Amino acid sequence: MVTPWQINEQDFPRDGDSAEKLQFLLRYAILAPSSHNTQPWKFSVAEDEIQVLVDRTRWLKVADPDQRELYISVGCALENLLIAAEHFGYGHQVAYFPEPTNEELAVTVKFMPHGEPSPFREPALFDAISSRHTNRKFYEERPIPQSDLQHLQNRCVEEGIWLHMTDDLEIKRKADELIIRLAAISSEVNNRELQVKVGQVFERVCLAATILGIRVHPMSQILEIPELKTEVSKLIPKSDVFPQHTFRLGYAEQEKGHTPRRQLEEVLV
């Protein structure tokens, strides 16, 4: 059976109608990381527009009581969608929560032909979509070059979102003995729109790290333990921000194989 990971850009339906082309972009969206691989997304495709919806039936009530990871996961899928759209030459206009009382409709994306790629989405991110993994292996004590860290830092462009990375030994020790570099993405306001944007930044950082040979491992449990959450908050030089997502970065043996994905047809509405 062909898995969603066996994707070939040559299969883009150049002679197909507009909706068929947009649907092809979603094949990249569904390869995104998600909390416990829940893949909590659904998509509705129209002629020049895709609605990205939150699939609440896949919400993990106990592990993610405030649905933070749910919305971050949807943001990861959105970022893959936009990277794929830019790769195939589309411009896009994203409206977050276009119906203010409808928290299920996370985003509407309108697509236009002949778009300019965004400067913070370098073309190589597209190829990294199908080679990215979460890496839970042992991380070496090799430091990440400053220039690579700066490159990752520059992937965080969204207003109201901050990416912080630390080598602080005390924080590392409290979080996990094996962490080489701990990173946190935080937001100015604790709302759904910024949580989706946190997911976008996280996925962009994952893909940029993949290109640089740097491994990434999300560690949500850090924010679930109040003592560790307080420590993580200290690594963020700004006060009054909301830590949304934490992960470690470093060098490790490559993960083999991919985690499964649902077929695209299962997430279309």
Ligand SMILES: Cc1cc2nc3c(=O)[nH]c(=O)nc-3n(C[C@H](O)[C@H](O)[C@H](O)COP(=O)(O)O)c2cc1C
């Ligand atoms: C919001 C979010 C939270 C996550 N939290 C954890 C975590 O706490 N521990 C962990 O090992 N992986 C975590 N992951 C990684 C997922 O388990 C992983 O993305 C999923 O299993 C799919 O595998 P892949 O990333 O290799 O494609 C998280 C991912 C996301 C997007």
